[in-house]
Amino acid sequence: MDIVVKGRKTEVPERFRKHVAEKLKLEKIQKLDGKVISLDVEVSKEHNPRQADRSDRVEITLRSRGPVIRAEASAADPYAALDLATGKLEARLRKEHEKRYSRRGNGRLSAAEVPDAVPGVARLNANGATAAEETAAAATTITTTMAGSLEVQGEGPLVVREKTHAAAPMTLDQALYEMELVGHDFYLFVDSDTKEPSVVYRRHAYDYGVIHLRTDPFAGSEGSGAGGALGG
Known part of the structure; x- marks a missing residue:
């Protein structure tokens, strides 16, 4: 295995070259990757005083019959930069070595053992699905509940109260009087003339509006409805 040390925009002392050869021990690297061809070590220096704490940079490139590792x-x-770069290189070599070992027959991991050996990997449940897939499947299940007499699918609208009142038909003047009496901005009543549900509501100052609902047996559920007309 050849070790090539070169400098980029800086001179590399002979003492540092020897230190590189001692630091990147051949037997230790070949134990992790026996197909190493060469090691290139590039040293560069940043002359900006603001970057004095990281002025020296070392890049190690390992070439083998497998993937290139940097x-x-x-x-x-x-010297400190070389120590840090060497630690990173050995960690990556060890990771690649363990990956190759896990693919062999004796070292092959079962699906159940993978989460313990590989941090952060998704775990499978008894059905072979990941926790995320199980959660997504549960989210697609639509539940049906009853809110009073209203059937709600999923979360649906939040119905917190439902009341039924007996209402005697009244005139518009009576409805206005009842609205002022209870202090509300609208009042639902049955019109004594049309016998249809109606709503009287406050607009501006002493102006009022009234909405009459007329039963249409041919109207579908896709109509806009009268609920959005209040306050118009």
């Missing part, structure tokens, strides 16, 4: 780090001096 690790880089910056520190206040090249």
Whole structure:
């Protein structure tokens, strides 16, 4: 295995080259990857005084018959940067080594063992589905509940109260009087002339509006309805 040390915009002392050879021990790297061809170590220096704490940068590139693996780090001096970059390289080599080992027959992991060996991986339930898939399936299940006499699917509208009142038909003047009496801005009543449900409501100052509902046996449920007309 060849180790090539080069500098980019900086000189590399012979002492540092020897330190690289000692730090990147051949037997340790080949134990993790026996197909290593070469190691390139590039040293560069940032001359900006504001970046003095990470002025020296070391990049290590490992080439083998497998994928190219790189690790880089910056520190206040090249030796510290080399230590950090070497640690990252060894961690990535170890991860790649364990990945290859887990694919072999003796080292193959079962589906149940994968979550314990690989942090953050999704766990499977007894049906072979992940927790996220199980949650999504539960969310698509529509439940039907009764809110008074109203059948609600899913969460539906929140009906907190339902009341039924016996109402004697009255005139518009009587409805206005009843509305002022209870202090509301609208009043629902049965018109004594039309015998149909009607609503009288307050507009501005002493102006009032009235809505009459007429039963239409041919009207479908897609109509706009009168509920949105209040306050118009």
